[in-house]
Amino acid sequence: MNQMYMIIAVAIIWVVAFAVSITIQMMRKKVEAQLVEKNTTKAIVHFYGNVSEIDGQDVALYHPVKGQMLDTIIALEPGHHTFVGSFQMTENGIVVKHKNYYATDINFAFDVEMSKTYHVGIYKENENNEKVILSLPLAVDGFSSRTLYLIATYE
Structure with a gap:
């Protein structure tokens, strides 16, 4: 009988945690949609x-919001902007441990245009994509050193 109570308690905790996470995700989606709706004359940068x-x-002066993918979303006036940021990437290994790479205090800049959405992140490869507006090679330290790329794309 005690096992049944334990199973029921775990199920109730799981249902409550699932409901809370879905609610948070829906709130983030709503906030993201409101940011885009309010800033039709600006560029949206993730x-x-x-x-x-x-x-x-x-x-903080730009009133950032957290997006659905835990990204930081900011609405910017069209034009040239400079940024300072820190990025992290985890490379999953099958045979060896996961490798974490850190790139901190990176200075970068690019132009943004009105009504476009931009995505900025750190990636393993620099793919030849005509929508890439910034590709900055980074020598980062971690479990083993390698070259990663800070890439900005637009939609």
């Missing part, structure tokens, strides 16, 4: 890392 400065100012 950062898959931590951005500390935009144009030499603290990122």
Whole structure:
């Protein structure tokens, strides 16, 4: 009988945790949609890392929001912008342990256009894609050193 109570308790905890996570995800989706709706004359930039400065100012002045993928989303005026950010990437291994790579305090810049959506993140490969507007090779330290790329794309 005690096992049955334990199974029921675990099931109830799982259902509550699932409901909370779905609610948080829906709130993030709503906030993201509101940001895009309010800023039709601006560019929307998704950062898959931590951005500390935009144009030499603290990122909090731009009212960032967290997106569905835990990315930082910011609406920017069209034009040239400079950024300082830190990014992390985990490479999953089958035979060996996972490898974490860190690139901190990276200075980068690119132009944004009105009504476009941009995605900025760190990747293993620099694919030849005509929508890539920034490809910055990074020599990063981690479990083993390698070259990764800070890539900005647009939709």
